[in-house]
Structure formats: C-alpha cells, structure tokens
Amino acid sequence: MNTILPYRYIAVEGLIGAGKTTLARRLAEDWQGRLVLEEFDDNPFLPRFYEDPERFAFSVELSFLAQRYHQLKKVTHQDLFQPLTIADYSLGKSLVFAHVTLQQDEYALFRDLYTIMYGDLPRPELIVYLHLGLDRLKDRIRSRGRNYEQRIGADYLMKLQERYLDHLQKQSGGKSLVVDLGDHDLLAEPQAYDRLKDLIAGAGARYQVVRL
Numbered sequence: 001m002n003t004i005l006p007y008r009y010i011a012v013e014g015l016i017g018a019g020k021t022t023l024a025r026r027l028a029e030d031w032q033g034r035l036v037l038e039e040f041d042d043n044p045f046l047p048r049f050y051e052d053p054e055r056f057a058f059s060v061e062l063s064f065l066a067q068r069y070h071q072l073k074k075v076t077h078q079d080l081f082q083p084l085t086i087a088d089y090s091l092g093k094s095l096v097f098a099h100v101t102l103q104q105d106e107y108a109l110f111r112d113l114y115t116i117m118y119g120d121l122p123r124p125e126l127i128v129y130l131h132l133g134l135d136r137l138k139d140r141i142r143s144r145g146r147n148y149e150q151r152i153g154a155d156y157l158m159k160l161q162e163r164y165l166d167h168l169q170k171q172s173g174g175k176s177l178v179v180d181l182g183d184h185d186l187l188a189e190p191q192a193y194d195r196l197k198d199l200i201a202g203a204g205a206r207y208q209v210v211r212l
Helices: 020-030 046-051 053-077 092-101 104-118 134-144 147-151 154-170 190-202
Strands: 009-014 034-036 085-087 126-131 175-180 207-211
Touching: 009 020, 009 154, 020 034, 020 085, 020 126, 020 190, 034 053, 046 053, 046 147, 053 092, 053 104, 092 104, 092 154, 126 154, 134 147, 134 154, 154 175, 175 190
Parallel strands: 009 085, 009 126, 034 085, 126 175, 175 207
Antiparallel strands: none
C-alpha cells in the first residue's frame, strides 16, 4: 500500500447502480485492505418489496438491518478492522432506506431497534458517497438486468438521494466525502480513479462535497 491512509475503516455508499461494490473491491485490492460486501442477494423480501412496497417495506428493512448487523458483528469479532477494512455499505444505510420506505410509526420503531443494535458496533471513519445523476443511475439499473429492480422509479431514487445527503451531513463520529462523478466512468478512466483515490486519502473535513 503506497499511500498512507489516515483511516482504518472506510465505507463506500451510494444508490443502486452507483458502483459501490466495484469501487470497494478495487480500493481493497490496491490498498491491501480487507473487503466486506453486503449480502443483499440473501434477502428473500427484496423482490417482493419492489412488487408491493407498502406491504413488504417493514419486512425488507428489518431483514436488511438484521443481516447487516450480524455481518458487521461477525467481522468485528474477527478483528477485520486491522489494519484496513473497506466495505460497500455502512449500517447507517438501513436508516436512510427506512426513512423513505416506512410509515412514521414503523420508522419510529425501526429507529429504536437500529439505535440499540448499532450502539456497540464500530462506525466507519470515512464514508465515501458516490453521487450520480438519476438518468445515469436508471441506465445502470437497466444494464444490471435484475428484473425486480426495473420497477424502481425516479421519484424513489430522488427521495433516497436527498435522504442520504441529509444523513451524511448530520451524522456524528465520522467523516463523509460526497463525490459527484459527473460523466466519469471509474472503470474506463484510470485518471479519474486515481483522482478519487487521492481525494479519499486526503479527505479531512467532516463533510465535504467534491466534483471528480
């Protein structure tokens, strides 16, 4: 690892199709870090949620919360946060999605459970949020080819994006770097990827928004 990072735990965040997992894999490889990937394919409620959001919202959010908690609890016990861990999500993701998908009374209960479960888990020292325009997100969702994701509407994505940015601005205990990718493709543009790595390594403000 050529670059000396001031962080031991970095989480990559963003909406569906933003490139979180791809970036997390590359950073973990380049910086010789341990990789933690979300196990979303194991959630049986996800396809049902996109078919009937109102009926399955609480089930899918609670299931994701439990999955993420157990995974992060496991890696904590395995001491995977030494010397560097890079994840393609943070537990705070659960709160963002729940705020958008749940009714007010359901969200209040969910937040109580989240607070209890999250209390003893380490938080990312830096969250890197990949921001893409909605048109590019929709294109990427279509290209992923997952049938149940094709029902995702622009309004839902917009609400999630607004909630993510609000959550990152208000969170305490860690730093947030919001990266507007613009028209850049990190896979096809080595210079853009290197620029992003420099931004991550040099991130110092509690909340920072940059354009790649």
